[in-house]
Amino acid sequence: MTAAKPAGESICIGCGLCCDGTLHATATVQPPDEARVTAAGLEIGEERGRRFFRQPCPHFSHGSCSIYSARPGVCRTYRCALLENLEAGKIGESDAREKIATAKGLVAAVRKIDADAVTPPQRTALAARLNAELRELDGAERERAAKALLQIAMLEYLLNQHFLKKKDQSVAAEPANNAA
Helix, strand or coil, rough: CCCCCHHHHHHHHCCCCCCCCCCCCCCEECCHHHHHHHHCCCEEECCCCEEECCCCCEEECCCECHHHCCCHHHHCCCCCHHHHHCCCCCCCCCHHHHHHHHHHHHHHHHHHHHCCCCHHHHHHHHHHHHHHHHHCCCHHHHHHHHHHHHHHHHHHHHHHHHCCCCCHHCCCCCEEEEEE
């Protein structure tokens, strides 16, 4: 008989919003973890004295981490707000999975508009571009741009309400934030 996976672990597998760039543009690297990060082939950047590696992580593939047993400490310890609420019993697993599915659907819709709109700053730039274009468009093109803006807004709202912690929300638009 195999032991059941903890609920948190089971919702993380297949989600990956913390690894694919959706939630964060970067993951902070602490000095004790630098060797593990570089051994994983991740390039460490630095900005304003903070060291990080960029998202999306190249080791995230098909809903899971290809270096799971050797993943960096920031990845081992990260808990999104949804996972914390599940672990605290504030939300059930089926509700958590529903929120993940909704988020992934919106992510797919946004990436269909612009495949390069992966991270929060990239989505912010896309929204700004669409807003500027909206003023110049009419008819079906204006409707297309307005729907795209709505999808981006819906995704950001969902991420802020259920996945990002309050401190993450205040830095989500910055290129290098303090979360995974």
